[in-house]
Amino acid sequence: MKIIGLFLVMSLSSLTAFADSQFTPAQALAMGAALDAVCPSLEQEAGLVQLIAEERANPAGVVSLSKLHELGESLAFTRAEIKQARAENAAGLAIVRRFLKRPLDLGFCQTYDARKAAE
DSSP states (O other): HHHHHHHHHHHHHHHHTTTTTSSHHHHHHHHHHHHHHHHHHHOOOOOOHHHHHHHTTTSSOOHHHHHHHHHHHHHHHHHHHHHHHHHHTTHHHHHHHHHTTTTTHHHHHHHHHHHHHHO
């Protein structure tokens, strides 16, 4: 019972983010938990991809191979985290996929984060 209470407290913001939608509370909690697990890694991945692109297009003409290697390792680690988070939250992501009618993407994560921050 304590675990359920902790889960409900932890996911309360997730539940309120979907409160005005057609989802049951259980579905909203599953979606919120999945989004809270996957979205930060998706945002980190996008940031790393942008940093790699900026380093490759270095206007000074000097590309740091060690920095590219470091960013590439971070990107590989982040993608592994995403894969693991997606596997652990498959049920919640299935609900998200049915709702969006497409796989979860960074755009929806940003909308979800903004909606949570507004509350």
